[in-house]
Amino acid sequence: xxQQKHNIGFHLRLDPSDFEPxxxxxxxxxxxxxESVSFWKEGMTRFRRNKIAMISLIMIIxxxxxxxxxxxxxxxxxxQMDKESSNLMPMQYSQAEHERMANGESVFPHIxxxxxxxxxxxxxxxxGSRISLLVGIIASGIILVIGSIYGSIAGYFGGYVDxxxxxxxxxxxxxxxxxxxxxxxxxxxNPLEKLSYSSPAFSWINKVGVSLICIxxxxxxxxxVGMARIVRGQVLALKQQEYVxxxxxxxxxxxxxxxxxxxxxxxxxxxxxxxxxxxxSIFTESFLSFLxxxxxxxxxxxxxxxxxxxxxxxxxxxxxVSAAVMISLIILSFNLLGDGLRDAFDPKLxxx
Amino acid sequence: MIKYILKRLLAAFITLFLxxxxxxxxxxxxxxxxxxxxxxxxxxxxxALEAKYGLDKPPLEQYITYMKGVLKGDFGPSIKKRGRxxxxxxxxxxxxxxxxxxxxxxxxxxxxxxxxxxAAFRRGKWQDSIILVASTFGISIPSFITASLLLVxxxxxxxxxxxxxxxxxxxxxxxxxxxxxxAYIARLIRxxxxxxxxxxxxxxxxxxxxxxxxxxxxxxxRNSILPVITYLGPALAYTLTGSFVVERIFTIPGLGNEFVxxxxxxxxxxxxxxxxxxxxLIxxxxxxxxxxxxxxxxxIKFE
Numbered sequence: 083x084x085q086q087k088h089n090i091g092f093h094l095r096l097d098p099s100d101f102e103p104x105x106x107x108x109x110x111x112x113x114x115x116x117e118s119v120s121f122w123k124e125g126m127t128r129f130r131r132n133k134i135a136m137i138s139l140i141m142i143i144x145x146x147x148x149x150x151x152x153x154x155x156x157x158x159x160x161x162q163m164d165k166e167s168s169n170l171m172p173m174q175y176s177q178a179e180h181e182r183m184a185n186g187e188s189v190f191p192h193i194x195x196x197x198x199x200x201x202x203x204x205x206x207x208x209x210g211s212r213i214s215l216l217v218g219i220i221a222s223g224i225i226l227v228i229g230s231i232y233g234s235i236a237g238y239f240g241g242y243v244d245x246x247x248x249x250x251x252x253x254x255x256x257x258x259x260x261x262x263x264x265x266x267x268x269x270x271x272n273p274l275e276k277l278s279y280s281s282p283a284f285s286w287i288n289k290v291g292v293s294l295i296c297i298x299x300x301x302x303x304x305x306x307v308g309m310a311r312i313v314r315g316q317v318l319a320l321k322q323q324e325y326v327x328x329x330x331x332x333x334x335x336x337x338x339x340x341x342x343x344x345x346x347x348x349x350x351x352x353x354x355x356x357x358x359x360x361x362x363s364i365f366t367e368s369f370l371s372f373l374x375x376x377x378x379x380x381x382x383x384x385x386x387x388x389x390x391x392x393x394x395x396x397x398x399x400x401x402x403v404s405a406a407v408m409i410s411l412i413i414l415s416f417n418l419l420g421d422g423l424r425d426a427f428d429p430k431l432x433x434x
Numbered sequence: 435m436i437k438y439i440l441k442r443l444l445a446a447f448i449t450l451f452l453x454x455x456x457x458x459x460x461x462x463x464x465x466x467x468x469x470x471x472x473x474x475x476x477x478x479x480x481x482a483l484e485a486k487y488g489l490d491k492p493p494l495e496q497y498i499t500y501m502k503g504v505l506k507g508d509f510g511p512s513i514k515k516r517g518r519x520x521x522x523x524x525x526x527x528x529x530x531x532x533x534x535x536x537x538x539x540x541x542x543x544x545x546x547x548x549x550x551x552x553a554a555f556r557r558g559k560w561q562d563s564i565i566l567v568a569s570t571f572g573i574s575i576p577s578f579i580t581a582s583l584l585l586v587x588x589x590x591x592x593x594x595x596x597x598x599x600x601x602x603x604x605x606x607x608x609x610x611x612x613x614x615x616x617a618y619i620a621r622l623i624r625x626x627x628x629x630x631x632x633x634x635x636x637x638x639x640x641x642x643x644x645x646x647x648x649x650x651x652x653x654x655x656r657n658s659i660l661p662v663i664t665y666l667g668p669a670l671a672y673t674l675t676g677s678f679v680v681e682r683i684f685t686i687p688g689l690g691n692e693f694v695x696x697x698x699x700x701x702x703x704x705x706x707x708x709x710x711x712x713x714x715l716i717x718x719x720x721x722x723x724x725x726x727x728x729x730x731x732x733x734i735k736f737e
Contacts, residue, residue, distance in 0.1 A: 253449050260678070261693070261709055262456075268697055269460040365576055372578045372679060373694060388578065392683070395586055402586065406579040414574035421570070 121427075125350070128426040135422020141415040149212035153205060157190040160209040161380040164200035171195050172400060194404055198394065203401060206382040207408055213383050214412055217297055217367040218360040224302040225363075226356045229309025230348075234340045236310070237317030248314070251307045259304050263366065266300045267293075267375050293378040297370070301363055312355055316348040350427040358420035361413040368409050384409040435728070442724065446717045453713045454501065454706065461702050462493050489702075500706065509707035514699045520707035523692055528674075528711075531681065531688035535673035538608045539666070542615035547662070549616070550623025551655065557628065565620060572617020578679040581610035585683060607684045611677055615669055619662055626658035633657075660731060667723030671716040 119127075129135055153160070170176060172195045179189045194203035236247040271292055278287035287295060320326065321344065329339050345352070370376035371385030384405050391401035484490045491499075503510055509520035553565040584606045630636065631654060639649045678690040685691075689708065696704035 252445070253452065257449065257453060257713070260672070261712055262453075264678075264694070264697060265457060265460050265705070265709070361574065368576055369578065369679065372576075373682070375697075385576075385578070388582065392582055395582070399586055402582055406575075406583060410571075410575045410579060413576075414571060417570055417574050 121350070125427040129422060132422045132425060134418055135426070138415040138418035138422065141411065142419060145211055145412055145415070146215065148208050149215050153208050153212065156205050156208070158192075158202035158205045160201065160206050160382055162201065164196070169196065169198055169200075169394075169398065171398075195398070195400065197390065197401065203404065206387060207384070207404060210382040210384040210387055210405070211408055211412060213294070213377055213381065214364045214367060214409065217294070217301075218364040218412075218416065221298055221301040221305070221363040221367075222356050222359040224298060225306045225309050225359055226352065228302060228306040230313045230345060230352060232306065233310035233313030234317045234344055237314040238321055238336060238340055238344060240318075244314075248311075251310055254304065254307045255311075257304070260366075260369075262304060263300050263370065264373075264375060266303070267296050267370060270296045270299060291378065291381055293376065294381075297367055297376065301366070305359070305363070309355055309359070312351060313345075313348060316351055317344050320344050320347050354420060354424045354427060357416065357423055361416040361420070364409070364413055364416070384412075439721070439725065442721045446721060449717055450710065450713055454504070454710055455497070457706055457709045458493075458497050458500070461700075461705060500703075504710065509710075510703040512701055512704050514696075514701040514704070520703050523704065524689065524707060524711050527687060527689035527692045530686060531690060532674045534604060534607050534611060534680075534686065534688070535670070535677075537604065538611035539615060539670050539673050541608060541612040542619055543662075543666070545612075546616040546619030547623055547655075547659075550620040551627060551650070553620065553624040554627035554631065554654075554658075555650075562624075565624070569617040569620045569624075572613055573621065575613070576679075577610055577614055577677055578683065580613045581606070581680050581683045584610055607680050607686060610680050610683075611673055615665075615673070618665065618669075622661045622665060623658060626661050627654055630654050630658045656730065660727065663723055663726055663730065667719040668716055671712070671719040674715065 164176070170192050172193060173191050174195060175183065175189060175191070183189050192202050192204065194207060196202055197206070232247065232251075236244045236251075274287060274292045274295060278284050278292065317340075326339060326343055329343055334342075367376055368383065368385030368388075371383035372389045374386070374389065376385055377383035387405040388402055388409070391398065391405060395402055481490070489496070500510065507521070509524070512518050512520050512523055515523065549565050549569070553562045553569075556562045588606065636649065636653055639653050640646075644652075678694050680686070681688040681691040682694065689712075692704065693708040693712070695701075696708060
């Protein structure tokens with residue numbers, strides 16, 4: 083026996099007790115000190131501790147309620163004109179409304195007064211913020227979809243595909259955006275209008291509003307490039323990881339790897355970038371409407387309301403101020419929310 | 435280095451060519467021409483006018499003729515402003531816009547960089563909180579709001595509502611143009627400086643006995659200024675060529691104003707001219723930024 087052992091060259095001593103199931107106390111000693119926390123859970127805990135971010139989230143929820151819920155049971159509509167009660171100050175009643183009140187009727191007050199056409203300013207503010215929120219959220223959604231698909235394809239396949247795809251991104255990136263947006267906005271309007279009258283299949287265009295669709299199209303044509311660049315960078319780093327090689331070895335297709343492994347792993351970056359895209363879309367929309375090439379009348383937009391208010395600015399400063407405060411607050415809340423999300427989910431800032 | 439610059443210039447040229455083609459095609463897509471107005475001229479007059487400006491030829495031919503002119507530096511005549519060429523109008527508007535824009539960007543740099551640095555150095559202290567909150571407000575308020583609120587609050591009392599007849603008239607347009615870049619630069623500097631301050635070489639610099647001032651200016655600022663340069667290139671181009679909105683509110687006869695009114699008037703040569711001019715400026719600024727990058731940070735290698 084001894085001879086044989088030396089021939090093998092090492093001592094193989096097996097102890098049957100090594101193969102017995104571990105005792106509970108032994109198992110417990112191996113468990114890590116801290117309970118394992120998922121990426122989302124950890125981020126959310128950090129996010130909830132951030133007071134400013136929580137306040138901004140609450141603000142956004144309030145804006146959403148105001149923009150999407152309140153108008154449905156508000157007594158005035160945004161396009162309803164009342165010649166008798168034009169240019170009212172906040173909480174002021176017109177002659178006719180005073181008479182109606184004297185008759186025992188209850189008249190809902192014009193909280194923010196009315197404009198020169200007798201339209202209630204409060205409901206127009208609410209509808210205007212609805213437009214702003216819609217533009218911000220939908221445009222960012224489209225940008226998220228196009229940008230992440232494009233960026234992940236370029237990053238995953240690499241080589242010539244990547245080079246060609248990113249050259250296109252570079253070109254769009256250097257195009258002066260506001261300039262092209264204004265041009266596209268003006269030129270897209272008529273073809274879209276024609277399209278909406280040409281067949282009933284496209285009549286939904288009129289319901290949504292041609293100018294609003296223009297804005298979505300224009301934003302999604304131009305602004306996806308930033309998202310694509312960020313996603314590509316992330317994918318380039320992620321695709322070197324072992325689990326991607328393992329997935330490929332197991333025979334997973336490219337689209338499955340992108341969907342299941344790469345995109346799910348950049349979800350933090352995607353969330354942050356999309357959240358910060360929302361205020362910049364709102365910003366651009368209000369800018370266009372201010373110049374008179376954004377959302378078309380009678381649909382109110384905070385930008386066009388501010389622009390209208392400029393003409394009566396000395397007598398009715400509250401109109402400008404209310405639109406200005408509204409738009410700034412909406413943009414501010416989204417910016418703060420984005421900052422908060424970044425602080426909570428950006429792995430680079432974790433060590434603090 | 436020279437090879438790289440040449441490569442970038444070639445890419446810029448291709449981009450400009452694409453922009454000109456896209457702009458031209460877009461304008462042709464729009465129904466309604468420059469001669470449609472309330473007092474519409476008779477059909478024969480319209481035809482004669484179209485022949486005069488070459489608008490009766492097929493679009494491709496128009497485009498080729500136009501581009502030939504552009505290569506020679508001729509942007510053609512303006513259709514709405516009779517007797518003036520597009521180049522004239524651009525060179526009349528650009529200096530006005532550039533003056534206001536230049537002052538505004540200088541102001542933004544001079545105010546924004548110190549604010550950002552203070553915030554980074556006093557991280558978590560009250561100075562940081564104040565600057566952070568103020569700069570977040572700054573990037574959240576559109577320039578048209580700043581401009582109109584300034585107009586309401588100070589314009590009437592100091593009688594500075596329009597034009598640029600005196601130095602005082604520059605104050606409000608410049609402030610409303612500088613507001614957003616200042617806030618943005620402060621945030622950029624704060625972020626990148628916090629990054630830089632965590633680096634090992636900062637500790638080494640302090641450890642080998644350099645004073646805080648030297649460390650700040652020589653090490654921290656120089657290394658954290660890169661993102662600002664990236665931002666400044668396009669921002670400078672945009673502000674130099676005039677913010678469309680600010681020029682409109684303060685009725686300043688700048689280039690931004692001309693661009694917006696040319697689109698509304700369908701003044702084709704004007705639209706093409708201003709778009710090409712602005713695009714060239716912005717793209718050149720981007721190339722310039724990349725070169726300055728290299729000078730500020732020699733570690734960056736050109737591909």
